[in-house]
Amino acid sequence: MKINRKVLSIPPHISTSWKNVASLHIQEESGGKVLVVTLENESIIEVPALSETALKEVFEAHTKFLDQGEESSVESKQKQNVTQKTPLQNPFAIAGENSVTFGMPFKMGDLGGLGNLGDFMHHNQEQANSPDLPDDMIEKITTVGKAIGLDKQLENMPKAEPHCNCPFCQVSRALHGDEKKEAPKELFNPDEEVSDEELSFKEWDIKQMGQDLYIITNPLDNTETYQVFLGKNLGCTCGHKNCEHLKAVLNS
Numbered sequence: 207m208k209i210n211r212k213v214l215s216i217p218p219h220i221s222t223s224w225k226n227v228a229s230l231h232i233q234e235e236s237g238g239k240v241l242v243v244t245l246e247n248e249s250i251i252e253v254p255a256l257s258e259t260a261l262k263e264v265f266e267a268h269t270k271f272l273d274q275g276e277e278s279s280v281e282s283k284q285k286q287n288v289t290q291k292t293p294l295q296n297p298f299a300i301a302g303e304n305s306v307t308f309g310m311p312f313k314m315g316d317l318g319g320l321g322n323l324g325d326f327m328h329h330n331q332e333q334a335n336s337p338d339l340p341d342d343m344i345e346k347i348t349t350v351g352k353a354i355g356l357d358k359q360l361e362n363m364p365k366a367e368p369h370c371n372c373p374f375c376q377v378s379r380a381l382h383g384d385e386k387k388e389a390p391k392e393l394f395n396p397d398e399e400v401s402d403e404e405l406s407f408k409e410w411d412i413k414q415m416g417q418d419l420y421i422i423t424n425p426l427d428n429t430e431t432y433q434v435f436l437g438k439n440l441g442c443t444c445g446h447k448n449c450e451h452l453k454a455v456l457n458s
Contacts, residue, residue: 207260209260209263209264209267210267211224211267211270211271211274212224212271214227214243214264214267214268216253216256216264219251219252219253220243220251220253222245224267224268224271225246225271226245226246226247227243227244227245227246227268228244228245228246228248229243229244230242230243230244230264230265230268231244232261233252235254237254237255238254238255239256239261240252240253240254241253241254241256241261241264328364328374329364329366329367329370329372329374329375330372330373330374331367331370331372332372333371333372333373334367334369334370334371334372334375335371336371336372336373336376337371338371338376339373339376339377344376344377344380347377347380347381348380348381351381364378365378365379365382365384366378366379366382366384409424409425409454410422410423410424410425410451410454411423411424411425412454412455412458415433417437418435418436418437419433419434419435419436420433420434420435420436420455421433421434422434422451422454422455432444432451434451434452434455436455436456440452
């Protein structure tokens with residue numbers, strides 16, 4: 207039998223880590239006290255005939271394990287708070303006036319008009335058409351990001367906007383390994399001239415069926431159909447002289 211703050215082992219009944227134990231309780235039976243162990247998978251193990259000393263040892267070990275778990279949880283939260291106070295998710299969080307240093311310094315001033323540290327902190331639609339950052343600068347930035355473990359926290363880092371080329375989106379795109387998507391072409395250019403033919407409305411569909419014989423149909427109503435004859439005697443099945451159907455065929 208082995209009972210400590212890590213293991214509960216009482217052969218041949220049970221041998222497991224305390225982390226697999228959900229709860230303990232004593233059950234009174236005719237034969238004496240029975241230790242009932244409920245596991246995390248909801249299995250129930252009954253251990254009979256344990257001495258009072260052994261039962262006390264079991265419960266004390268379980269209590270120590272629970273206390274140890276609470277201490278670990280507190281330490282974990284403290285570490286998490288420290289991590290949150292140090293914004294390592296942004297590779298430019300610790301910076302001097304003209305440089306960013308994580309064991310590999312480079313001058314932000316080398317970027318000319320893009321040398322403002324704040325430009326790299328968040329997406330900026332006003333800089334969507336910014337020129338591409340130098341390849342060596344992108345390489346240094348991604349190297350720094352990987353060195354501080356940023357590549358393992360990408361799910362917490364905002365992704366670049368698909369068609370944006372602001373400094374932040376360029377860096378984010380490089381860290382995520384994404385490619386820039388080309389902006390969709392404009393379907394309509396208000397400054398582009400439109401021809402008279404494009405502005406004209408098609409009133410009739412005209413189809414020649416034979417010599418001097420045409421079928422004319424309303425494109426909005428296929429049931430409105432007429433036959434127009436351009437032979438010796440001009441005419442239309444609508445029964446009117448000089449009708450719009452005749453004029454449409456003559457002008458086609």
